[in-house]
Amino acid sequence: MKRTTLAAMALFTLSATSAFAESVISITDAKAFETAPSALAGGGFMQITNTGTTDDRLVSVEADFPRVEIHTTEFTDGVARMMHIDGIDVPAGETVTLEPGALHVMFMGLQGDPLEEGETVPATLIFEQAGEVPVVFNIVKRDMAAHNH
Numbered sequence: 001m002k003r004t005t006l007a008a009m010a011l012f013t014l015s016a017t018s019a020f021a022e023s024v025i026s027i028t029d030a031k032a033f034e035t036a037p038s039a040l041a042g043g044g045f046m047q048i049t050n051t052g053t054t055d056d057r058l059v060s061v062e063a064d065f066p067r068v069e070i071h072t073t074e075f076t077d078g079v080a081r082m083m084h085i086d087g088i089d090v091p092a093g094e095t096v097t098l099e100p101g102a103l104h105v106m107f108m109g110l111q112g113d114p115l116e117e118g119e120t121v122p123a124t125l126i127f128e129q130a131g132e133v134p135v136v137f138n139i140v141k142r143d144m145a146a147h148n149h
Ligand SMILES: [Cu+2]
Pocket: 043, 071, 082, 083, 104, 105, 106
């Protein structure tokens, strides 16, 4: 088993729901873009790194919205279309990036309660191996390069 930092191990020990102590997931740059008042959904983005030696898979995301899904984006004739997927593989030793126009978390059912810059969205990522991994998405100003969300 690959050793990680003491801090990470200590955090992991505190996470009673984790099924396998070898699996270490770290999340960086978790963010969501502000949404228009009429938006029905907003996208969540982050980098997921698996520093362990066991392949893992993000299978669901829980947050305080009517529905939260994992989406990918497919382009057909230059038109982006989002598709609901079952999960995202995070192989051992690799980093998977969720970004606009690609894989993302979709916070759904925003009607009348848009994501606003400066707010945060606490969420729980559920992994097959690592179990529950808490994360906080920072809501930031919309990046024009990220226009399809
Ligand atoms: Cu989506």
